[in-house]
Amino acid sequence: MIEYRDIGMAYGDNVILEKINLTIADGELFVLVGPSGSGKTTLLRMINRLTEPSQGDLYLDGKRVKDHDLRQLRLHMGYVLQTSSLFPNLTIGDNITIQLEEAGVKKAERRKRALELLEQVGMEAEKYISRLPHELSGGQQQRVAIARAMASQPKLILMDESFSALDPVLRRQQQELLLKLHQQSKTTVVFVTHDMQEALRLGDRIGVIKDGHLRQVGTPSEILQKPADQFVADFFKSARPRLGTMAELLASPYTKKTKEKNSQSVNKVEEIAVLPEIAGYLKFAYQGENYQITTSDFLHYLGKLGD
Amino acid sequence: MTEVINTISSHQAEILQSLVEHLLLSMEALLISCLIAIPLGMLLAHSKRAGEVVFQITSIIQTIPSLALLGLLIPFVGIGTTPALIALTAYGIMPIYQNTYTAIRNIDPNLEEAADAFGLSKRRKMFRLEVPMALPMILSGVSISLVMIIGTATLAAMIGAGGLGTYIMIGIQQNNNTYLLIGAGLSAILTLAMSGLLKFMSSSKKHFQVTAAVLAIFAIGLGASQLPKAFAPKEEEVVIAGKLGSEPDILINMYKDLIEKDNPHIKVTLKKNFGGTSFLFNALKTGKIDIYPEFTGTVLQGLAKKKVATPHDPAKTYQLAKKLMADEDQLTYLSPMKYQNGYDLAVTQSFAKRHNIKSLSDLAKLGTSLTAAFDPDFANQEDGYLGLKKEYKLNFKVKTMEPALRYKAIASGKIEVVDGYTTDPQIKQYDLVALKDDKSFFPPYQGAPLMKTAFAKKHPGIVKSLNKLSGKITESEMQEMNYKVTVKRESASKVARQYLKEHGLL
The missing domain is CATH 3.40.190.120 (Osmoprotection protein (prox); domain 2)
Known part of the structure; x- marks a missing residue:
């Protein structure tokens, strides 16, 4: 459990963070989201003490983080940066197990662990373990970086804008990978991003931060449905599902004309979303024509629009 | 070209020795430079101000002309290999330090942060990450230093440190292009060979390990070959130096043969082509060398502080020179050989x-x-x-x-x-x-060994041996010997020994 208690951070007159109180439970995937310069990364770096707060205390499992042994603390914590930050002179295997090497784990053991982890992040282990980072693509490098963060089987992994530098397709893949891994391991993950789509997709809970203040903490639906203030509402506005026009929907291969009559007449896509499902189908009439679409196709169509 | 080949083949041993001297001096300087510059660069890379200050200092050293630096060091550490090593090391530090410092500073801060966040110790961070990442650039600094050091080491001959520069120096002195070509050519070849080796070493980890292992075996072998010397019964070493050219070279070889024959416990080391008159004179007074042959005329006109008119009579000239050396500098001037070199x-x-x-x-x-x-x-x-x-x-x-x-x-x-x-x-x-100077217009120049009076008193045996040459060697004999060495390219030691044997001195 991570507890921020009255945390403040200031460089001279420049206040970065003010009175932050936040508790992150074990096993949670917690996302800190906010525009750049909001202080979210600073908040993250306090956990592994790359930054020390100027006020308040941070507690890890009930003990002040500064009372933990720094080396042990960091050795048992995963960290994934924005760039993959793999060490260019070390093989993929050595990169993944660098913390184990520091902890004095035997070479054979390390190799075994590296192979396991590569498989877990969906890479051909034997093929990649001896390669150097520059031989891998950007997405592969970031997978390795995630594997590296899991090497010491940490209770906690910190991720700082870890997918922000990837293109949308790769980003989606990595997000799915993270969700899958998190589900399997139930490791606590604190994830920082400026992308609210990403926050909504990943977070068990989300903390919205702006100008050094924590504006709201809640589940994605809480934040979408009951934004605490105008900023939060505006920030997530564009994240509301984009439904597109009727013309777009009708042009998709999912909608089929039917001979059935008396379907409910609709004018907007929103109205289809609230129709009752009839044997897996949504049936509607638009400008005198009758159509039907399976619910799963409809959701799939909306999902694709969201990207 | 044929002349170059002939000279090389007849001077094989000496050239090889110069080459080895040059190589050892350069490698020692390079090694010390690395040992100073690399740790310093790594240490200071994390503190910007100190790093920049040291950077400026090394750059300033670089701007001192090498010859001036060598000269400046003489009053403090004397002549020979010590000042040469210091000067070369001082030169070698800059490129290595600069590259090390820059390489470490240029490491992506994200990587440094990652290493910290993973809880790596300072040591592991340095040796597992920083050094390997910086290595290519450090090695290119070493390679720049290497080229500079081997080139500058040719100047070391000027202060008696030997090496290939000796040939360049004699070449200039005697207007002998063959020697110049040998000295300059070999140092260029040496530079190319060594930077090639360094390139090979840095091309892959395996090459590095193989080369390092071979070099280590060499070094151990070299060390082992020196061991018997260290345990051998203690011999007394006497250092005899000569000025540039064939004639002093022949003379000091005679001195060596004569001394070692009569005094088996003494080992004579020769420093041929050691330098100019005042350089040798100072080396003698400061005890860097024990004996060198000097001319009577030169003593009166160049070395004695008291200015006196040089007598036309050779015997008077010698007596005057002997007296002035004894009075002014407590030096003993043994009696001269027969020939005049005026x-x-x-x-x-x-x-x-x-x-x-x-x-x-x-x-x-x-x-x-x-x-x-x-x-x-x-x-x-x-x-x-x-x-x-x-x-x-x-x-x-x-x-x-x-x-x-x-x-x-x-x-x-x-x-x-x-x-x-x-x-x-x-x-x-x-x-x-x-032609005979029948009116004795030219001042007489007769050669004789010059040494400290204290040395002469301590070594009566050496004085006795050297005095065997007193009144020996005529002008035509000396001409003949010089001819054999400079024109016929025979070795000075061989010519010297032959003369001594023919005249029953050995």
Whole structure:
């Protein structure tokens, strides 16, 4: 459990963070989201003490983080940066197990662990373990970086804008990978991003931060449905599902004309979303024509629009 | 070209020794530079201000001309390999430090942060990450240093550290392009070979390990070969040096043979082509060397502080020189050999026969129609041609030219008279006659060993051995020996030993 208690951070007159109180439970995937310069990364770096707060205390499992042994603390914590930050002179295997090497784990053991982890992040282990980072693509490098963060089987992994530098397709893949891994391991993950789509997709809970203040903490639906203030509402506005026009929907291969009559007449896509499902189908009439679409196709169509 | 090959084959051992000296000196300097610069660069890379200050200091050292730096070090650490090593190391540090410092500073801060966040110790961070990442750039710094050091090491010969520079120095001194080519060529080849080796080493981890292992075996072998020396019964070492050229080289080889034959417990080390007059004189006074051969005329005109007119009588000149050295510098000047190595005027054998000329007075009688080629100094000095002209009432058409060219000019018949030194090998080479200075105008130059009086008292055996040469060796004998060494390219030690044996001295 991570507890921020009255945390403040200031460089001279420049206040970065003010009175932050936040508790992150074990096993949670917690996302800190906010525009750049909001202080979210600073908040993250306090956990592994790359930054020390100027006020308040941070507690890890009930003990002040500064009372933990720094080396042990960091050795048992995963960290994934924005760039993959793999060490260019070390093989993929050595990169993944660098913390184990520091902890004095035997070479054979390390190799075994590296192979396991590569498989877990969906890479051909034997093929990649001896390669150097520059031989891998950007997405592969970031997978390795995630594997590296899991090497010491940490209770906690910190991720700082870890997918922000990837293109949308790769980003989606990595997000799915993270969700899958998190589900399997139930490791606590604190994830920082400026992308609210990403926050909504990943977070068990989300903390919205702006100008050094924590504006709201809640589940994605809480934040979408009951934004605490105008900023939060505006920030997530564009994240509301984009439904597109009727013309777009009708042009998709999912909608089929039917001979059935008396379907409910609709004018907007929103109205289809609230129709009752009839044997897996949504049936509607638009400008005198009758159509039907399976619910799963409809959701799939909306999902694709969201990207 | 054939001359270069001939010289190399007849001087094989000496050239090899110079090459090894050069290589060892350079490698030692490079190694020390690395040992200083790399840790310093790594240490200071994390503190910007100190790093920049050191960076400036190393750059300033770089701007001092190398020859000046060598000269500046002499008062503090004397001559020989020590100042050379210090100067070369000082030069070598800059590129290595600069590259190390920059390489470490240029490491992506994200990587540094990652290493910290993973809880890596400082040591592991440095040796597992920073050093390997910075290594290519550090090695390129080492390679720049290497080239600079091997090049600059040729100057080390100027302060008695030996090496390939010796050949460059004699080459310039004697206007001998063969020596120049050997010295400069070999140092260029050495540079290429060593930077090639370094490139090979840095090309892959495996190459690095293999080369390092081979070098380590070499070093151990070299160390082991020195061991017997360390445990051998203690011999006393006496250092004898000579000025540039073949004649001092022959003389000190004679000294060595004579001393070692009579005093088996003494080991003589020779420093040939050690430097100019004042350099050797200072080396003797500061105890860097024990003995060197010096000329009586030079003592009076160049070394003694008291300025006295040089007597024309050789014996008087020697007595005066001996007294002044003893009074002024507590030096002992042993009795001289027979030959005089002073100025002379020479003509061809055929010319001398045709006009029946033996002395300068005979030459004067011939009148004014002769053309002479003189060294520029000789032509314009009172104790050279200006004085000589008055003394013998000579009147030549004078052309001044470089020493080596004069002899070629007379050999080709373009001129009739040249100046020179009485023991010049060219006299034999071109069939010339050195005319007798029958009015004793030229100051007498006789060679004799010079040493500290304390040294002479402590080593009566050495004095006794050296005195065997007193009154020996005539001018033509010395000419002959110089001819063998400079023209025929025989080794000085062989020529020296042959003379000693033929004259029953060995």
